[in-house]
Amino acid sequence: MGLPFTKRADVIFVDKDKALVVEAKGWRRVKKIGDNAVEADGELHKDPSYQLNNYVSKFNLFHSSNIKFEGVLFLYNTVDYSSTDCKILGGKARGFPRDVFPIQSSWHYASLFFDVK
Numbered sequence: 001m002g003l004p005f006t007k008r009a010d011v012i013f014v015d016k017d018k019a020l021v022v023e024a025k026g027w028r029r030v031k032k033i034g035d036n037a038v039e040a041d042g043e044l045h046k047d048p049s050y051q052l053n054n055y056v057s058k059f060n061l062f063h064s065s066n067i068k069f070e071g072v073l074f075l076y077n078t079v080d081y082s083s084t085d086c087k088i089l090g091g092k093a094r095g096f097p098r099d100v101f102p103i104q105s106s107w108h109y110a111s112l113f114f115d116v117k
Helices: 048-062
Strands: 008-014 018-025 030-032 037-040 043-046 068-075 087-090 108-115
Touching (some): 048 068
Parallel strands (some): 068 087
Antiparallel strands (some): 008 018, 030 037, 037 043
16 A cells, blocks of 8 residues: 655654654544554545554664663544554543653653654
8 A cells, every 4th residue: 555654753752761752643533444554534544553663663673772662642633543553642542641651850852753764
């Protein structure tokens, strides 16, 4: 499937030895139509969990530091998407799971639209 695939993570929070990659989507209606594709608000897109996991894998494989990257999908307008492939904020899982991703005051906002090469 020739869907467009961006190579930019939306937000990355970084601490000394860990980082949290956040992929944010504002779609209202989302329906899975394949392993790696969704229909969102009437248009075809890459599945956001596939997109997020691709970013996290690339960072963990190719980043030159010893930082451990994890990811979370932030869906701020929909309740009809779920996935077992990644952690989801918003949507069916409301709130921020601080026990899973304990954002600390020492974390720094790393980048908006950080290029994943």
